[in-house]
Amino acid sequence: xxxxxxxxxxxxxxxxxxxxxxxxxxxxxxxxxxxxxxxxxxxxxxxxxxxxxxxxxxxxxxxxxxxxxxxxxxxxxxxxxxxxxxxxxxxxxxxxxxxxxxxxxxxxxxxxxxxxxxxxxxxxxxxxxxxxxxxxxxxxxxxxxxxxxxxxxxxxxxxxxxxxxxxxxxxxxxxxxxxxxxxxxxxxxxxxxxxxxxxxxxxxxxxxxxxxxxxxxxxxxxxxxxxxxxxxxxxxxxxxxxxxxxxxxxxxxxxxxxxxxxxxxxxxxxxxxxxxxxxxxxxxxxxxxxxx
Amino acid sequence: xxxxxxxxxxxxxxxxxxxxxxxxxxxxxxxxxxxxxxxxxxxxxxxxxxxxxxxxxxxxxxxxxxxxxxxxxxxxxxxxxxxxxxxxxxxxxxxxxxxxxxxxxxxxxxxxxxxxxxxxxxxxxxxxxxxxxxxxxxxxxxxxxxxxxxxxxxxxxxxxxxxxxxxxxxxxxxxxxxxxxxxxxxxxxxxxxxxxxxxxxxxxxxxxx
Numbered sequence: 001x002x003x004x005x006x007x008x009x010x011x012x013x014x015x016x017x018x019x020x021x022x023x024x025x026x027x028x029x030x031x032x033x034x035x036x037x038x039x040x041x042x043x044x045x046x047x048x049x050x051x052x053x054x055x056x057x058x059x060x061x062x063x064x065x066x067x068x069x070x071x072x073x074x075x076x077x078x079x080x081x082x083x084x085x086x087x088x089x090x091x092x093x094x095x096x097x098x099x100x101x102x103x104x105x106x107x108x109x110x111x112x113x114x115x116x117x118x119x120x121x122x123x124x125x126x127x128x129x130x131x132x133x134x135x136x137x138x139x140x141x142x143x144x145x146x147x148x149x150x151x152x153x154x155x156x157x158x159x160x161x162x163x164x165x166x167x168x169x170x171x172x173x174x175x176x177x178x179x180x181x182x183x184x185x186x187x188x189x190x191x192x193x194x195x196x197x198x199x200x201x202x203x204x205x206x207x208x209x210x211x212x213x214x215x216x217x218x219x220x221x222x223x224x225x226x227x228x229x230x231x232x233x234x235x236x237x238x239x240x241x242x243x244x245x246x247x248x249x250x251x252x253x254x255x256x257x258x259x260x261x262x263x264x265x266x267x268x269x270x271x272x273x274x275x276x277x278x279x280x281x282x283x284x285x286x287x288x289x290x291x292x
Numbered sequence: 293x294x295x296x297x298x299x300x301x302x303x304x305x306x307x308x309x310x311x312x313x314x315x316x317x318x319x320x321x322x323x324x325x326x327x328x329x330x331x332x333x334x335x336x337x338x339x340x341x342x343x344x345x346x347x348x349x350x351x352x353x354x355x356x357x358x359x360x361x362x363x364x365x366x367x368x369x370x371x372x373x374x375x376x377x378x379x380x381x382x383x384x385x386x387x388x389x390x391x392x393x394x395x396x397x398x399x400x401x402x403x404x405x406x407x408x409x410x411x412x413x414x415x416x417x418x419x420x421x422x423x424x425x426x427x428x429x430x431x432x433x434x435x436x437x438x439x440x441x442x443x444x445x446x447x448x449x450x451x452x453x454x455x456x457x458x459x460x461x462x463x464x465x466x467x468x469x470x471x472x473x474x475x476x477x478x479x480x481x482x483x484x485x486x487x488x489x490x491x492x493x494x495x496x497x498x499x500x501x
Contacts (some may be wrong), residue, residue: 193469213337217405218473282334287472290314290462292331292405 056161069153076249097240139163174202177250201226221283235261347399354392361385413480449491457483
């Protein structure tokens with residue numbers, strides 16, 4: 001009986017010690033957290049961080065620029081968060097015909113808000129550093145970007161981007177914004193006119209309709225160009241040159257995702273592209289020439 | 293007065309020569325023969341039809357000979373002093389037109405750009421051109437020189453549509469920038485009807501009806 005009491009008592013003490021240690025461990029952990037809070041998240045990735053993965057899309061606005069270098073004041077950008085682990089963030093941005101990776105640190109600021117400092121590799125002349133806040137509740141991110149090369153036309157940009165989901169849909173139609181502005185850099189000295197898109201450019205969908213010559217033979221070259229490039233835009237193609245980029249950046253559903261979409265085109269789209277290119281080239285050579 | 297007339301005649305000849313040069317340049321685009329070049333690039337749905345392709349190339353390669361008559365047949369000096377030139381050049385024009393350029397023009401006119409009314413315009417042009425040229429030769433056979441002259445003027449006015457159609461197209465596009473087929477539909481008629489009207493007025497005034 002006496003032995004049983006002693007053993008139970010010893011067990012009790014051991015258990016109590018164990019509990020104290022756990023409590024001590026917890027306290028230590030909390031202390032560690034408090035010290036490291038400004039730098040690292042040491043707890044494993046909670047669900048809401050994975051919820052931050054995805055595309056944040058909107059306008060990349062010039063904040064510091066040199067006018068004489070013909071800056072592009074505003075381009076649509078897709079800042080994609082690909083991976084968050086141990087306070088490190090990896091992603092990539094797609095804009096103006098380029099897709100560049102970035103990596104850096106992500107810090108929990110509390111209230112479901114995170115601060116990111118991320119650098120692009122640095123071996124491309126347009127690389128720079130991103131500095132932004134991710135609001136995981138509102139699903140948006142905003143901040144600034146600074147170029148590495150201070151001689152660029154634009155050395156600092158700002159952005160406020162809502163999270164968006166990209167999905168190719170052949171039925172996506174163009175919008176009125178297409179016909180509300182002239183083509184970039186289209187002033188013709190000889191004629192004294194600008195080139196403007198017409199309603200025809202937004203009435204024809206070359207991704208869901210098989211085009212025949214009679215559908216497009218009476219179109220202006222610029223309209224055909226828009227109809228053809230809309231195919232690429234639906235697939236998330238990022239436009240390298242301003243002429244088409246400035247038009248599609250204004251489309252609400254347009255998200256730059258891929259630098260190459262050749263392999264994603266449907267057979268119908270490929271056929272339409274061939275037909276449109278043929279008539280565009282013909283118009284280019286013959287529309288205003290002496291001849292038929 | 294005579295110097296002025298000669299000067300104007302030579303000036304017109306120079307302008308005509310310039311346009312003939314442009315037409316020759318257009319013809320050169322089709323050498324070597326290729327069904328996917330220049331104008332044919334937007335006729336791909338028709339080039340597989342053998343009668344279309346053959347007619348197209350006949351038209352392109354023989355029409356240029358039709359224009360030669362413009363340099364020789366309007367000169368009184370040539371008619372009076374070098375009649376053999378008038379005769380050979382005349383036969384060249386008639387053979388090129390009746391056997392080659394007009395019939396082939398009719399066939400490709402059936403497939404003209406611009407839709408139904410454009411096609412009617414080109415087919416009517418081809419038919420009238422054929423008829424006027426034939427009547428002009430018939431009148432010659434009847435030794436009715438004045439009628440021969442009048443009908444040849446009408447025939448040549450229609451032949452000129454090759455040049456005037458393209459000139460109108462150039463001017464209309466430069467001034468108004470309409471959609472391309474809308475332009476085509478206009479010049480399909482404007483290109484030759486106005487020529488015929490002008491030549492009828494000329495005939496009327498010269499021979500008083």
